Amino acid sequence: MPTYQYLCTECGHAFEQVQKFSDDALTTCPECTGKLRKVFNSVGVVFKGSGFYKTDSKASSSASSTPSTPAASSTTSSSSSSESSGASSTSSAASPA
Numbered sequence: 001m002p003t004y005q006y007l008c009t010e011c012g013h014a015f016e017q018v019q020k021f022s023d024d025a026l027t028t029c030p031e032c033t034g035k036l037r038k039v040f041n042s043v044g045v046v047f048k049g050s051g052f053y054k055t056d057s058k059a060s061s062s063a064s065s066t067p068s069t070p071a072a073s074s075t076t077s078s079s080s081s082s083e084s085s086g087a088s089s090t091s092s093a094a095s096p097a
Contacts, residue, residue: 005041010034 002021007014008029017026026036 005039006036007039008032008034008036014039 001018003016003018004025005014005016006026008031011029011032011034013029013031015030019026025038028034029036
């Protein structure tokens with residue numbers, strides 16, 4: 001069950017409440033019976049990049065192996081860029097495998 005943060009608009013009392021998704025939001029402050037509002041913060045976990053689904057890795061490996069001549073030119077360009085950054089070297093090594 002998620003934990004929601006509330007803040008009273010009148011007295012400034014802040015607290016957390018564990019509620020189900022289906023529960024209604026709280027509307028009155030437990031301290032002064034004033035109006036409450038939910039406090040929203042930034043997301044704690046963000047998934048970026050590819051590789052989170054099975055189809056992501058399969059599509060990239062088959063797409064890079066299909067064109068034979070352009071792959072050779074992209075390999076030389078990626079090897080020159082891999083000298084400047086170690087991260088692209090790691091990702092290009094993981095793609096063919």
